[in-house]
Amino acid sequence: MQIETALLIEWVVKSTILIFALLTGFAYTTFYERRLLALIQVRIGPNRTGPFGFLQPAADGLKLIFKEELIPANAYKFVFILAPILTVIPALIIMAVVPWGGAIELFGRQIALGLTDINVAILYLLSVASISVYGIVLAGWSSDNKYAMMGGLRSSAQMLSYELSLGLAFVVPILLAGSMSLNQIIEAQRGVWFIFYQPIAALVFYIAMLAEVNRAPFDMPEAEQELTAGYHTEYSGMKFSLFFMGEYMKMIAVSAIFATLFLGGYRGPFVDTYPLLGPLYLFLKVFLSLGLMIWIRATLPRLRYDRLMAFGWKILLPLSILNVFVTAVIIVVFGL
Amino acid sequence: MIPLSWYLILAAGLFCIGFYGVLARRNAIAILMSIELMLNAVNINLVAFWRFLAPESISGQAFAVIVFAVAAAEVAVGLALVISIYRSRKTVIAEEINLMKW
Amino acid sequence: MTPIQLVFLFVAFATLWAAFMVVTRNNLVHAALFLVIALFGVAVLFVMLEAGFLAVIQVLVYIGAIAILMIFAVMLTRGDVDDIPDITNRYAGWVGLVAVLFFSSLVILMAQWPSFTALAKPILSSRDTIVELGTALVSPNGYVIPFEVASVMLLAALIGALVVARPRKGK
Numbered sequence: 001m002q003i004e005t006a007l008l009i010e011w012v013v014k015s016t017i018l019i020f021a022l023l024t025g026f027a028y029t030t031f032y033e034r035r036l037l038a039l040i041q042v043r044i045g046p047n048r049t050g051p052f053g054f055l056q057p058a059a060d061g062l063k064l065i066f067k068e069e070l071i072p073a074n075a076y077k078f079v080f081i082l083a084p085i086l087t088v089i090p091a092l093i094i095m096a097v098v099p100w101g102g103a104i105e106l107f108g109r110q111i112a113l114g115l116t117d118i119n120v121a122i123l124y125l126l127s128v129a130s131i132s133v134y135g136i137v138l139a140g141w142s143s144d145n146k147y148a149m150m151g152g153l154r155s156s157a158q159m160l161s162y163e164l165s166l167g168l169a170f171v172v173p174i175l176l177a178g179s180m181s182l183n184q185i186i187e188a189q190r191g192v193w194f195i196f197y198q199p200i201a202a203l204v205f206y207i208a209m210l211a212e213v214n215r216a217p218f219d220m221p222e223a224e225q226e227l228t229a230g231y232h233t234e235y236s237g238m239k240f241s242l243f244f245m246g247e248y249m250k251m252i253a254v255s256a257i258f259a260t261l262f263l264g265g266y267r268g269p270f271v272d273t274y275p276l277l278g279p280l281y282l283f284l285k286v287f288l289s290l291g292l293m294i295w296i297r298a299t300l301p302r303l304r305y306d307r308l309m310a311f312g313w314k315i316l317l318p319l320s321i322l323n324v325f326v327t328a329v330i331i332v333v334f335g336l
Numbered sequence: 337m338i339p340l341s342w343y344l345i346l347a348a349g350l351f352c353i354g355f356y357g358v359l360a361r362r363n364a365i366a367i368l369m370s371i372e373l374m375l376n377a378v379n380i381n382l383v384a385f386w387r388f389l390a391p392e393s394i395s396g397q398a399f400a401v402i403v404f405a406v407a408a409a410e411v412a413v414g415l416a417l418v419i420s421i422y423r424s425r426k427t428v429i430a431e432e433i434n435l436m437k438w
Numbered sequence: 439m440t441p442i443q444l445v446f447l448f449v450a451f452a453t454l455w456a457a458f459m460v461v462t463r464n465n466l467v468h469a470a471l472f473l474v475i476a477l478f479g480v481a482v483l484f485v486m487l488e489a490g491f492l493a494v495i496q497v498l499v500y501i502g503a504i505a506i507l508m509i510f511a512v513m514l515t516r517g518d519v520d521d522i523p524d525i526t527n528r529y530a531g532w533v534g535l536v537a538v539l540f541f542s543s544l545v546i547l548m549a550q551w552p553s554f555t556a557l558a559k560p561i562l563s564s565r566d567t568i569v570e571l572g573t574a575l576v577s578p579n580g581y582v583i584p585f586e587v588a589s590v591m592l593l594a595a596l597i598g599a600l601v602v603a604r605p606r607k608g609k
Contacts, residue, residue: 337440337442337443337557337558338442338443338446338486338558339554339555339556339557340553340554340555340556340557340558341548341549341554341555342446342450343483343487344548344554345545345548346450346453346454346483348541348544348545348548349454349457349541350453350454350457350476350480352537352538352540352541352544353454353457353458353460353461353537354457354461355533355536355537355540356461356533356534356537357460357461359529359533359536360461360526360527360529360530360533360534361461361526361527362526362527363466365466365508365511365512365515366460366461366466366469368508369460369461369469369470369473369508370460370461372473372477372500372504373457373460373461373473373476376476376477376480376500379480379492379496380480380483380484383483383484383487383489383492384487386487386489387487387488387489387558388553388556388557388558389553389556391558391559391561394567394570394571394574395574395581397489397491397492397567397571398571398574398575398580398581398584400489400492401492401495401571401575402581402584402585402588404495404496404499404500405588405589405591405592406588406591407499407500407504408499408503408504408592408595409591409592409594409595410595411504411507411508412507412595412596412599413595413598413599413602415507415508415510415511415599416598416599416600416602416603417602418511418515419511419514419515419603420602420603422514422515423605428515430527431527
């Protein structure tokens with residue numbers, strides 16, 4: 001098995017681009033969220049740092065770097081430091097299988113826009129999503145703080161419960177496209193986006209993914225009013241910002257996955273003639289999906305914890321099972 | 337190239353470590369963890385046999401999938417039992433759960 | 439020593455070391471974390487055996503669900519878990535001896551077997567093993583009965599776990 005050097009360089013460059021895109025995306029998602037929330041709540045939001053406040057994320061980052069880092073005396077130190085890292089890594093690697101565009105010609109080489117195209121891409125997404133719960137549970141456990149512990153336990157229960165619905169919502173695009181490769185799923189949406197075939201699956205997916213990234217109205221793990229700050233109560237400085245980073249990068253990643261599975265991914269008008277439009281379309285879709293998440297946060301109150309679990313198990317899960325069942329029967333009967 | 341023997345020795349080692357854990361640990365949850373190690377050793381063997389001796393059929397992988405299902409069921413019931421026992425007897429030490437023994 | 443062999447040795451030793459830590463650590467949360475490392479090592483071995491599907495399922499089912507449930511159970515039964523004076527029972531020495539003997543006899547027995555040092559033949563790249571596995575699991579000539587039995591067993595386990603773990607009313 002001989003890997004050519006050019007291919008290796010290509011991978012390194014693409015990974016670097018992806019990581020930088022995610023990191024900048026994270027910074028500007030916080031800015032986007034603050035401005036959009038302010039707009040919805042008829043405030044102005046951060047607008048002093050740089051033109052329209054565009055340098056605000058940099059200022060926030062600097063502030064967090066210079067903050068003092070505290071580790072509680074009784075915290076279990078190794079795990080306490082490991083937990084934020086374990087939160088960020090899944091958020092960074094989950095985007096590896098999401099294609100950003102078709103293939104382009106560069107330096108006489110055919111270069112696919114997208115890190116890799118594996119045939120079990122959807123399972124990869126699910127498994128990375130399922131390991132992202134570790135960071136939160138371990139943060140809660142190692143902090144030696146009852147609020148953090150409660151937050152960690154709540155979030156793991158919540159993520160495990162909503163993962164089932166998420167998995168079943170993943171099944172529907174697989175059934176429609178007949179493949180687990182994201183490129184083929186995007187190809188199958190050449191004509192009509194899957195959200196029009198399967199609005200229920202898209203809805204279930206969106207709700208489950210909100211729960212998966214702990215966004216409002218499912219932000220129980222960090223419910224300020226009852227748990228101070230949930231699992232990251234004891235974290236400060238850069239370790240806190242790693243959690244923050246993980247959460248926002250996961251928002252971007254799940255939005256990109258939603259766009260890929262249900263909104264045609266990088267596909268849009270003229271994308272076949274100008275492949276460079278692909279990343280732009282994907283960016284637009286992710287941008288809109290993030291806007292919807294922020295809008296939901298500004299609009300809906302937080303669910304009570306027992307109602308959240310009841311909703312997940314008694315409404316969302318049966319609905320998604322039924323949906324998969326009906327879709328499969330229709331595909332078999334009509335031979336689509 | 338890696339010969340089949342390496343995988344088999346690794347799996348045997350993993351199995352024996354799990355075997356030790358199951359018989360020697362006192363904590364019921366630790367025993368369950370050791371059982372998971374043993375099941376994993378079996379899975380390595382199944383997949384290695386598939387890859388090296390019978391790659392033309394898919395049986396080895398199919399068996400491994402069934403083992404996954406068994407492991408999931410085992411851990412769900414096992415942990416439910418442990419938690420239920422902890423609720424009523426306030427212990428997870430396997431030897432202290434001796435209500436039926438005299 | 440080719441690079442792939444070095445990778446194998448590294449993964450194998452990491453897996454065995456983590457497994458050893460699982461059965462010897464006193465603190466169960468640590469044991470569960472080492473279990474995660476061991477399970478991940480097994481997933482890497484599946485990749486090396488060209489069973490990518492199983493590797494992903496290993497991460498999804500074992501690391502994403504089973505190990506997290508273990509950690510959950512450890513946290514729920516915390517009371518006296520952290521400081522049990524002796525973590526092993528009084529037969530531990532004998533059991534260790536038996537385990538070592540078992541391991542060595544397994545290796546000796548396997549070494550007699552002619553296919554022990556077999557090498558893998560390359561798999562045709564045109565084969566889609568995932569499709570094959572999927573069809574094998576549901577085809578009447580394949581494994582449909584074990585598959586259905588496994589599904590029924592999972593359902594039974596689900597209901598059983600619910601019934602067992604549920605607090606009794608009026609108690």
